Amino acid sequence: MNVATKLTLALLVAITAVHLGMGAVRVGRETARFEHEAREDAAVYGRTLAALVRVAWLEGGEEQVASLLATANAADEGLQIAWRSGRVEALVRSDDSGVHVLVPVTLPDGSRGAIAIDDPQRDERAYVRESIRNVVVTVVVLALLCALAAGMLGHTLVGRPAKVLAEHARRVASGDLSKELAPRPGRDELAQLTAETNRMTRSLREARDRSEEEVRRRLEAVEQLRHVDRLRTVGTLASGIAHELGTPLNVVLGHAQLLQEAGDEGSRAGADAIVKQCRRMTAIVQQLLSFARRSGRHEGHADAAEIGRETLGMLG
Structure with missing residues (x-):
């Protein structure tokens, strides 16, 4: 799961x-308000x-009530x-079945009773259920819209730059240090990460160039050593x-x-003719001995013409 999805x-x-x-919270407040108003109204x-019951009792007794x-x-x-009928304590309460109110009444003849009012609150409960449905639908729609917007922004601001960084890292891992990332505007974390990645790429490229130059120099030194050895x-x-030719020639x-x-x-x-050629061969032998006795390189002035004559003499 990528960062944008998370x-x-x-x-x-x-x-x-x-x-x-x-x-x-809103549904709870509305429910509490409805119950409070229902209790007040019922009371x-x-x-x-x-x-009215006391008046009706005076007018027509129990039948009128x-x-x-x-x-x-x-x-x-x-x-x-x-x-x-009977003595009943005043009561105002609400439960899952509705609001219940008991109002004690003392009749003119001294007997006691109470008016029981039960309000199932069907309309109010239907309104609360409708409010809950509206809240759920609103939450779902808003969540989907926000998820869509967040997904698009996450892909644009995080997903795409992260993919570019990952591809560049794979190129660097494979040894391709020729390209750098395009600088990102701003000073956010991705812009800083891009800049540091480019700096790392340049450092690796410079280190590789130095290493290649060092390897080239070492190869040249090895070749020179081989030449000296030859x-x-x-x-x-x-x-x-x-030495082997010197004695027979003499x-x-x-x-x-x-x-x-x-x-x-x-x-x-x-x-x-024999003497002439023997002396020539002796000169060549002396030159070979001089070459073999050379211990190192000496800097100084030399006569190019003399060197040429010696070389021609060795070649015949």
């Missing part, structure tokens, strides 16, 4: 509870009937009026070759020089 349900429950509470009506009460019952169908290997190999050179001194004209020509 907010909508929370608002719906709160609004429904408030309106139901207000409706219950006044009972006292009026008590006076019975006729008066019958006329009163017929005049108001909502009330139930009866005569009770050069060292070549130097070792050259030193070994130079022997060949010595024999060639002897031929130059003691040989005939044809032998001296061949010996001259």
Whole structure:
């Protein structure tokens, strides 16, 4: 369940509870007012009937009283009026069946009785039930309207921005740091969260760039170390070759020089060629030994022409 739905349900429950509470208070007040007015009216009506009963007793006795009460019952169908003989205490009360009033009456001959008035309050109870239905319908309609409005606002103000933030977080998690969120207007929590998310994205991108640059530099350093190691290997190999070739070359050179001194004209020509090539090979061997003995890089001035001549000499 997303945040917008939770907010909508929370608002719906709160609004429904408030309106139901207000409706219950209003219905309770109307019910109490109706009961109070009914008790007051029944008591006044009972006292009026008590006076009329005493007059009717003087005029026609018990029959006249019975006729008066019958006329009163017929005049108001909502009330139930009866005569009770004997000593009765005054009573005004209300319960689920309606309002009940007992009005004591002392007749001219000294006997006692009471007028019993029962008001079932059918109209009032029907009005209360109608009020309750109206309250329920009003609460339901208002709750639905508020839920619809809250849902739309929640989706616009919370749901949609939260979805955008979630999609951006997934892109960042997959390694895509090329895009940032569009800044939100205002200074609310979502605007601050968007700004902080963009700041985090920039920081991650800068950290990745620094890491890639560091990796590149380390790879270059490793490659340089490998190159140095290869050069060292070549130097070792050259030193070994130079040492192995040095002694045979000296022997060949010595024999060639002897031929130059003691040989005939044809032998001296061949010996001259051998001496020349041996000296050339000796120079190459010396250069290989010099290369193998190099311990590091030295900065300084050098003669480019001399370097070129040495290189050409090594290549023949």
